[in-house]
Amino acid sequence: MSGILYGFVRRYICISVEAELGFLRGESKIQKEKIEIKPEDLTKPDEAAYFVEKTRVDRLAPVVGNIHGISANEPELDIDRIRQIHEALPKTILVLHGGSGIPDGQIKEAIKAGISNIHVNTEIRIAYTSALRQALRDRPEETTPYKFFPGVIAAVENKVKEKLLLFGSANRL
Numbered sequence: 001m002s003g004i005l006y007g008f009v010r011r012y013i014c015i016s017v018e019a020e021l022g023f024l025r026g027e028s029k030i031q032k033e034k035i036e037i038k039p040e041d042l043t044k045p046d047e048a049a050y051f052v053e054k055t056r057v058d059r060l061a062p063v064v065g066n067i068h069g070i071s072a073n074e075p076e077l078d079i080d081r082i083r084q085i086h087e088a089l090p091k092t093i094l095v096l097h098g099g100s101g102i103p104d105g106q107i108k109e110a111i112k113a114g115i116s117n118i119h120v121n122t123e124i125r126i127a128y129t130s131a132l133r134q135a136l137r138d139r140p141e142e143t144t145p146y147k148f149f150p151g152v153i154a155a156v157e158n159k160v161k162e163k164l165l166l167f168g169s170a171n172r173l
């Protein structure tokens, strides 16, 4: 980046930095095996406070029983830990990575305990790919993407809408 451009970016563009702290297992896909989270994987509230103080990141994604992607076993969020991290860092935005596959009740509890940003990737990928596979199966002769894509787009929209309603974010963005 040129010096002039860098100066412009620093002066006029507000960059928000997000960090993940702890060991977040898994990948953004459906994993057939169970994923065991070890106690040492989890983010400790005092370490989170120290990390944010030293790095001054804007958003922190802690490891609180979540994983990337969806595993064979249902995740169990450590709601108390979220609350403790939020109490230690009341001004830091807490982000839940790996929001796919977590039961709705746990998501609501996590929001109450201090989570204010949730990443959902795998569930949206599944909505997209399963609708696309279905559309191609339904119309095997069709070769025009804009003819079979409306249903795929609607499937993704519906999934996003479902999540916005669950998070209490509808009409608040």
Ligand SMILES: [Zn+2]
Pocket (backbone or CB within 6 Å): 020, 024, 061, 068, 097, 098
């Ligand atoms: Zn992540």
